[in-house]
Amino acid sequence: MIAQVTTLGRLGIKLLRDYGKAGILLFSAICYPPNIRKGLPLVFQQIYAEGVLSLLIIMVSGLFIGMVVALQGYHTLVKFGASQQLGPLVALSVVRELGPVVTALLFAGRAGSALTAEIGLMKATEQLSSMEMMAVDPIRRVISPRLWGGFISMPILTIIFNTVAIYGAYLVGVKWLGLDAGAFWSNTQSSVDFQEDILKGIYKSIVFGLVVTWIALYQGYHSMPTSAGISNATTRTVVYASLSILGLDFVLTAMMIGGW
Amino acid sequence: MDNLVEINHLHFSRNDRPIFRGVDIVIPRGKITAIMGPSGSGKTTLLQLIGGQLTPSKGQVIAAGKNVHNLSNNELYTLRKRMGMLFQSGGLFSHLDVFENVAFPLREHTNLSDEMIRSLVLLKLQMVGLRGARHLMPSELSGGMSRRVALARAIALDPDLIMYDEPLSGQDPITMGVLLKLMRTLNDALGLTTIVVSHDVQEILTIADHVYVIAEGKLIGKGSANLINEDGSPQLQQFLNGWPDGPVPFHYKAVSLEQDILERSGL
Numbered sequence: 084m085i086a087q088v089t090t091l092g093r094l095g096i097k098l099l100r101d102y103g104k105a106g107i108l109l110f111s112a113i114c115y116p117p118n119i120r121k122g123l124p125l126v127f128q129q130i131y132a133e134g135v136l137s138l139l140i141i142m143v144s145g146l147f148i149g150m151v152v153a154l155q156g157y158h159t160l161v162k163f164g165a166s167q168q169l170g171p172l173v174a175l176s177v178v179r180e181l182g183p184v185v186t187a188l189l190f191a192g193r194a195g196s197a198l199t200a201e202i203g204l205m206k207a208t209e210q211l212s213s214m215e216m217m218a219v220d221p222i223r224r225v226i227s228p229r230l231w232g233g234f235i236s237m238p239i240l241t242i243i244f245n246t247v248a249i250y251g252a253y254l255v256g257v258k259w260l261g262l263d264a265g266a267f268w269s270n271t272q273s274s275v276d277f278q279e280d281i282l283k284g285i286y287k288s289i290v291f292g293l294v295v296t297w298i299a300l301y302q303g304y305h306s307m308p309t310s311a312g313i314s315n316a317t318t319r320t321v322v323y324a325s326l327s328i329l330g331l332d333f334v335l336t337a338m339m340i341g342g343w
Numbered sequence: 344m345d346n347l348v349e350i351n352h353l354h355f356s357r358n359d360r361p362i363f364r365g366v367d368i369v370i371p372r373g374k375i376t377a378i379m380g381p382s383g384s385g386k387t388t389l390l391q392l393i394g395g396q397l398t399p400s401k402g403q404v405i406a407a408g409k410n411v412h413n414l415s416n417n418e419l420y421t422l423r424k425r426m427g428m429l430f431q432s433g434g435l436f437s438h439l440d441v442f443e444n445v446a447f448p449l450r451e452h453t454n455l456s457d458e459m460i461r462s463l464v465l466l467k468l469q470m471v472g473l474r475g476a477r478h479l480m481p482s483e484l485s486g487g488m489s490r491r492v493a494l495a496r497a498i499a500l501d502p503d504l505i506m507y508d509e510p511l512s513g514q515d516p517i518t519m520g521v522l523l524k525l526m527r528t529l530n531d532a533l534g535l536t537t538i539v540v541s542h543d544v545q546e547i548l549t550i551a552d553h554v555y556v557i558a559e560g561k562l563i564g565k566g567s568a569n570l571i572n573e574d575g576s577p578q579l580q581q582f583l584n585g586w587p588d589g590p591v592p593f594h595y596k597a598v599s600l601e602q603d604i605l606e607r608s609g610l
Contacts, residue, residue: 213435
């Protein structure tokens with residue numbers, strides 16, 4: 084009995100210690116941002132590595148998700164004679180929920196895992212230690228630009244995902260199923276509110292961007308410096324980031340709908 | 344004699360396992376000091392303690408007259424600019440080529456023009472014989488070349504102290520010869536102070552001025568490279584001569600073989 088309580092206590096302390104370390108990492112990365120002259124190019128490099136290189140998967144996924152939602156939605160709406168409402172259905176689903184959530188999940192799988200593996204490998208091959216010994220702070224030089232890169236990339240990726248998904252719905256609804264293009268666009272335009280729908284989706288993506296990048300960087304920076312340690316850390320990044328995205332999505336939606 | 348580093352009564356533990364139990368070491372300025380010991384004896388940890396990457400549980404490390412572990416972050420980083428460290432794996436940045444790896448500390452800590460940085464980097468690469476390899480990526484280098492590039496990077500800011508972590512491990516005899524020559528030449532030509540951590544006993548003894556041998560958290564031998572071989576301690580003799588059995592036993596701690604076999608057979 085005592086042994087079980089001890090184990091539980093030890094696990095609790097480890098958990099709190101991990102949260103503390105993650106908090107310190109985030110605090111250091113935000114409070115010591117890269118300086119303008121040397122740091123800004125590093126942030127741009129990271130926007131390229133995390134954002135631009137994720138574009139293909141985001142755009143292809145966005146296109147197919149928009150097409151599938153349109154196809155499914157059309158067959159339901161047509162039963163009620165409301166097929167002209169296909170545009171608003173897809174646009175609202177994508178802009179409010181699917182866009183931010185699916186983009187963040189894809190970002191966690193594509194860029195988050197790459198970040199963890201990269202930082203873990205830098206640690207295992209003593210690149211971070213050698214940086215420290217050259218009097219260069221790895222938090223400022225390596226972690227901070229990556230955090231800002233993810234933070235900036237995610238909302239932009241979400242906007243691109245939303246745009247491509249709505250275009251996918253247009254292809255299926257108008258070009259394939261023969262809906263009227265004018266009705267499709269005008270119904271969409273009149274139903275989607277910039278402040279209520281689009282901006283709230285973007286706010287979610289900003290939070291997801293910060294959380295996914297934070298988890299990925301923490302897992303990489305505190306991974307065991309071995310090949311098994313890096314692979315475990317990469318797996319943890321994808322699992323923790325995905326669960327955090329889905330959990331936070333509910334909380335944020337409740338806050339936005341409930342008007343908190 | 345003037346000492347660049349003084350380690351006094353150092354204690355350090357990792358995961359409740361004691362690594363050092365009261366170690367005293369002095370590193371004389373301008374000399375090559377070798378720190379040797381079996382694998383797992385904490386040699387690399389000692390370099391990390393000198394560099395301020397780890398903090399001792401007791402005792403102090405004084406480098407260039409300053410207690411390393413009482414310094415603020417900024418003071419520690421200023422002190423580190425006067426230290427160069429060559430890591431076991433080289434620690435080269437895999438996304439930068441050889442030239443940019445050597446230029447990295449110069450770009451980070453100076454406002455020199457690109458032309459000046461180019462000249463300095465080429466001079467450092469010339470010293471290690473790799474000026475012609477400046478466009479190669481770290482993945483294209485052999486183990487020995489990686490260490491030479493890392494050495495050029497470690498001396499880029501002209502430090503007072505250079506620390507080598509297992510520079511010879513896994514190297515062929517020619518590369519070993521090259522690295523040994525470089526360590527000696529750079530120490531003498533640039534007026535450096537060198538600490539080299541290794542268990543390649545015979546090779547390191549050819550260049551070291553002073554030797555410390557660590558085992559089980561304590562010093563088991565110290566002295567000049569010529570005299571250390573004459574020390575009578577059995578533990579030291581086993582290490583220096585590479586005997587498979589002795590104070591460090593061949594067999595891992597276990598019950599007797601007979602007892603183990605009988606227990607298995609259920610007799």
